[in-house]
Amino acid sequence: MLGLPFFKGVRAETLPSDLGDHPLVVRGLTVSYGEKPVVFSLDMTVQDGSMTAIIGPNGAGKSTLLKAVLGIVPRLSGVVAVYGRSLQASRRRVAYVPQRASVDWDFPTRVLDVVLMGLARDLGLLRPVRDRHRQRALDCLDRVGMRDFADRQIGQLSGGQQQRVFLARALAQDADLYLLDEPFAGVDAATERAIIRVLKGLNADGRTVVAVHHDLSTVGDYFDHVLMINVRRVAEGPVATAFTEANLQTTYGGRLETGHVDQLNVGKIHVD
Amino acid sequence: MWINSTSARSMWIEALTLQLGYNATLVAIGAALLGIAAGATGTFLFLRKRALVSDAISHATLPGVGIAFLIMASLGGDGRHLAGLLLGAAVSSALGVAFMLWLTRRTRLYEDAAIGAVLSVFFGFGVVLLTVIQTVSIGRPAGLSDFLLGMTAGMLYRDAVLIATAGLLAIAAVWALRRPMTLVAFDSGFASASGIRVRYVDLAITGLVLAVTIIGLKIVGLILIVALLIIPPVAARFWSDRVDHVLLISSAIGGAAGYLGAALSAVAPALPTGPIIVLVAFALFVISLLFSPVRGVFSVWLRHRRQQRRIHLRQGLLAIAQDVPIYEHFTIALLLRAGFVRGDGVPTEEGRRQADQACRDEDRWAVARRMHAHESVVSRFDGLRPLESLLTVDEIAEIDRQLTERTECKEVAS
Numbered sequence: 001m002l003g004l005p006f007f008k009g010v011r012a013e014t015l016p017s018d019l020g021d022h023p024l025v026v027r028g029l030t031v032s033y034g035e036k037p038v039v040f041s042l043d044m045t046v047q048d049g050s051m052t053a054i055i056g057p058n059g060a061g062k063s064t065l066l067k068a069v070l071g072i073v074p075r076l077s078g079v080v081a082v083y084g085r086s087l088q089a090s091r092r093r094v095a096y097v098p099q100r101a102s103v104d105w106d107f108p109t110r111v112l113d114v115v116l117m118g119l120a121r122d123l124g125l126l127r128p129v130r131d132r133h134r135q136r137a138l139d140c141l142d143r144v145g146m147r148d149f150a151d152r153q154i155g156q157l158s159g160g161q162q163q164r165v166f167l168a169r170a171l172a173q174d175a176d177l178y179l180l181d182e183p184f185a186g187v188d189a190a191t192e193r194a195i196i197r198v199l200k201g202l203n204a205d206g207r208t209v210v211a212v213h214h215d216l217s218t219v220g221d222y223f224d225h226v227l228m229i230n231v232r233r234v235a236e237g238p239v240a241t242a243f244t245e246a247n248l249q250t251t252y253g254g255r256l257e258t259g260h261v262d263q264l265n266v267g268k269i270h271v272d
Numbered sequence: 273m274w275i276n277s278t279s280a281r282s283m284w285i286e287a288l289t290l291q292l293g294y295n296a297t298l299v300a301i302g303a304a305l306l307g308i309a310a311g312a313t314g315t316f317l318f319l320r321k322r323a324l325v326s327d328a329i330s331h332a333t334l335p336g337v338g339i340a341f342l343i344m345a346s347l348g349g350d351g352r353h354l355a356g357l358l359l360g361a362a363v364s365s366a367l368g369v370a371f372m373l374w375l376t377r378r379t380r381l382y383e384d385a386a387i388g389a390v391l392s393v394f395f396g397f398g399v400v401l402l403t404v405i406q407t408v409s410i411g412r413p414a415g416l417s418d419f420l421l422g423m424t425a426g427m428l429y430r431d432a433v434l435i436a437t438a439g440l441l442a443i444a445a446v447w448a449l450r451r452p453m454t455l456v457a458f459d460s461g462f463a464s465a466s467g468i469r470v471r472y473v474d475l476a477i478t479g480l481v482l483a484v485t486i487i488g489l490k491i492v493g494l495i496l497i498v499a500l501l502i503i504p505p506v507a508a509r510f511w512s513d514r515v516d517h518v519l520l521i522s523s524a525i526g527g528a529a530g531y532l533g534a535a536l537s538a539v540a541p542a543l544p545t546g547p548i549i550v551l552v553a554f555a556l557f558v559i560s561l562l563f564s565p566v567r568g569v570f571s572v573w574l575r576h577r578r579q580q581r582r583i584h585l586r587q588g589l590l591a592i593a594q595d596v597p598i599y600e601h602f603t604i605a606l607l608l609r610a611g612f613v614r615g616d617g618v619p620t621e622e623g624r625r626q627a628d629q630a631c632r633d634e635d636r637w638a639v640a641r642r643m644h645a646h647e648s649v650v651s652r653f654d655g656l657r658p659l660e661s662l663l664t665v666d667e668i669a670e671i672d673r674q675l676t677e678r679t680e681c682k683e684v685a686s
Binding site: 005006007008034070071072088091094098102103104107108110114117120121123125126153155169173 | 319321380448449451452454455457458459461462463464465466467468469472473476509512513514515517518
């Protein structure tokens with residue numbers, strides 16, 4: 001009770017009733033920093049149990065889309081429904097992995113404490129951290145292969161290890177919908193493998209994964225659905241049908257060289 | 273005042289043990305609580321990287337002091353009632369903060385510019401007000417300017433109780449809110465996504481800083497309270513890599529500075545209390561900066577030196593094993609001193625043995641690096657520590673099984 005003003009309530013905003021109960025439905029979302037919209041009137045429907053990649057060039061509004069969905073940046077217009085309800089009502093079902101570069105890694109904290117932050121709502125203001133909480137955090141570290149690092153100061157980690165700690169923190173949130181902002185940016189190959197293994201495991205478990213992604217060559221291997229945006233939505237759907245050369249050209253414009261598209265084997269990628 | 277060293281020392285002891293009279297005791301307890309509250313509150317201001325906000329908050333108190341005095345004097349009161357003056361200070365400071373936040377949110381001004389604007393405008397207005405009050409001599413304005421640098425000489429019992437109570441409340445609030453404040457300071461995006469109202473938490477931090485500033489006006493004064501908010505956490509950061517510990521150490525440093533400073537100025541009444549407290553805090557900062565075994569300058573330098581020696585020695589041994597020339601005099605000197613080479617540069621028996629050991633360790637590390645199971649150990653690889661010290665005998669045996677006959681380390685030379 002004491003912590004109430006510091007935690008967002010579950011007071012539901014009224015949503016249109018015809019949005020369905022998909023993990024995430026976005027309708028007419030516009031976000032603007034200053035005069036120019038970063039995301040404009042964007043629609044998006046994330047299928048339950050999908051692995052969805054959000055792709056688009058730099059400045060296309062990929063990260064902003066995630067932040068607006070999560071209420072981190074204010075939206076100018078639009079409706080966001082998470083499992084058919086408002087974000088406030090469904091917040092416990094959503095986990096978030098921000099960009100690694102968004103925090104100061106010299107912050108005085110240890111790896112285990114960062115993962116425990118995933119339990120912030122369970123712990124509230126004053127509830128003591130008990131062994132079962134620590135155990136849960138350690139298990140999450142174990143899943144990303146970082147258990148032995150629990151006591152390290154976070155500043156001692158490599159970039160890939162930092163990313164895995166962030167993923168472990170999201171695992172601790174034990175959500176149904178995972179939103180990840182560039183989880184593979186600037187990480188080593190071993191970390192990329194570890195992360196995709198965890199994400200595919202979550203997916204096999206019935207969870208829905210949405211990730212901002214920048215490496216076009218792995219879209220077909222890692223994801224089954226794709227959302228292509230450049231401020232506006234360009235295409236959305238299964239990788240096999242939406243991830244086409246034409247859509248890539250529209251999304252990236254002149255920034256994508258033709259040769260590059262050929263290398264991707266777009267449309268021919270087998271999705272398993 | 274300093275009659276001789278014996279009496280000075282006994283006075284010092286008396287001051288520290290609160291035997292130097294009623295007023296000195298009040299001031300010492302009040303200053304200690306203020307220091308703890310400031311150290312605790314300042315920790316989150318510092319971690320949130322908004323240390324300068326305290327500058328705007330403190331300078332924006334001055335006009336409130338003047339206006340509160342005018343109101344109380346015109347109502348026929350004393351005009352110097354501490355609680356009334358502090359209330360005025362709190363109101364004008366809150367206005368200043370609100371103005372600053374509005375500037376940063378509604379215009380494209382950065383926070384530091386907004387801080388500068390609020391700080392100078394409010395402080396300037398306050399100075400004008402106090403000057404006018406003193407010129408036209410309404411009420412009994414003597415002592416109003418003490419709020420600039422603090423004045424403890426005439427502290428009353430009720431003043432001390434006010435400061436102590438507010439200080440304790442601030443400490444309790446920081447303790448209760450330490451989790452959301454930590455989360456917001458580390459990763460405000462994640463905090464917001466997991467349902468924490470970042471704006472409220474920021475407001476709580478700002479509000480606590482405001483509260484500490486207000487209660488610190490009487491003892492330290494508005495110009496120096498910033499030091500008491502910022503120096504303790506910065507000093508504490510040298511001692512620990514954990515928020516909870518930084519919070520406790522910062523509170524302790526703030527409390528110690530307040531207590532020792534007040535005691536010192538009780539021994540030497542000619543010295544102003546506030547600045548002495550800040551100087552003591554600064555001394556504790558310098559000690560932390562230089563001597564902390566965790567992040568202090570000396571220990572970092574010592575660790576660097578020790579590592580440099582170990583690396584040179586290791587490189588020297590590897591060079592012996594691979595039979596390649598050693599170019600650096602420092603390396604040769606270290607090998608010579610360790611008895612690994614003779615004066616003419618020829619390796620000793622012991623040197624050969626150590627060199628072979630270094631070589632084998634190098635090979636083991638190479639194998640361990642390829643084995644995924646040892647990732648956490650490998651990430652600690654500094655090219656120096658023998659692998660035996662990090663892995664079990666069985667694990668070493670497993671690695672040795674994977675070692676080929678011709679070791680890679682020695683291959684380099686051929």
